Amino acid sequence: MSDEKSNKPGTRKDTHYAKLRRAHRDQRAGGAPAFRPRQPVPPGEGPGDGLVRLYGLHTVRAALDNPRRKIKKMLVTRNAAERLSIPDLAALPFKAELVEPKDIDRITGSDAVHQGVLIEAEPLKPKRLDALGDTRLVLVLDQVTDPHNVGAILRSAVAFGAGALISTARHSPQESGVLAKSASGALEHIDQIEVKNLADALGQLHEAGF
Template sequence: MSDEKKYTTPKDSHYARLRRAHRDNQSKGEPRRRNRPALPGTAAPEGLVRLYGLHTVRAAMDNPKRKIRSMFITRNAAQRMELGDPAALPFPVEMVEPKAIDLLTGTDAVHQGVLIEAEPLRPKSLAALGDTPLVLVLDQVTDPHNVGAIMRSAVAFGAGALITTARHSPEESGVLAKAASGALEHIDHIEVRNLAAAIEELHGLGFFTAGLDSEGPAILEETLQGERIALVLGSEGKGLRQKTRETVKALARLDMPGAIRSLNVSNATAVALYVARRTLSGA
């Protein structure tokens, strides 16, 4: 009986109230249509972020630094995650229908039946950078899908940190975390105010900084050197800012002999990380 009660949605629960509000809005508007437009999500409670998706939520649960405040999950997702007894978890768990999570994330989000509300991870300062030989630096890359995908590649290739500016960078969000597929919990996020000054500081720490530029004077494989490498990537369209271009040790391009000479920034990052990892290993 206790488990059944845990898995029900009380009449006064957060999601029950959202359902009632949604039904009220529908009754005041146009009749329900078979192919109705996608619905937007709702804002997370103040001071919290909503993270969703099986891999994202599992990684957050396994991260001792992540403070989870609540979970909302479908029966199917609970089985897929092998959740066990939800009462044993250190935060409240509410069993809901998929549509209830849709009301929070929006109907376009692929939440896979699970969502958590958690405190965001706090970015670190450059002084917290450890002895990693490989870092990524983003110069105003603002698309959360791209940043999430970049984090995923960074973790896959063993980069120790992702450095971004305090402004013109996406905040932690469900969209970013879903694109990262759990990588958000596995890489240090370092936030700086002045990117050029941070790059100079990386030079002082022994990093060779290479800015990716489709018109760079040499290919990346022939440019990278040293025992510590920082790859610097610019935003879609604009690329690296002029100050950044003037501060890095070298500008380099990916060797692409095909008709298309540029890649999406997240794809370019994955290729550059592979090249950098081979350079560091002496391959």
């Protein structure tokens, strides 16, 4: 009796495989399947107008706190707004809309971990090498093209106190939601310098004492 009860839907032993077995049994009996795996939602079209879409709690919080980031629009769930400490969407200096998670899924695709918030914003403008400032620690990337890797590198660079990340205009990923999410907010905390010729840039860094 106890084993029979423990296999009822909703109990601890009601595993994923048990659901699949019930679905197969119901289909063979001519009824509707009891369980259907969730179908993935593909990403929607890009934002256009040269904007980027950033998502995730840490990413968006850092963007909100960055005065250089020009945000145009926000989609946010009620839960995410509370976690971001946004009591009044109408008080934000850009358009903000309260939505359901599935509404953001239609834009990012269901594989993106958006955590209930998405913004459309202008990408951060890269700086010139002569605008390096007083930092004594920089990071130079040569043909690192995977946005996940670049995001993780940005996160580590900020943790180690690097003042800038230098990369070439070509063979580098564009700013994107994937890169920003991998950086977990670090994108907003480090200057990005774009150069045409990496060898020349390394020579200038050497002359500057690096």
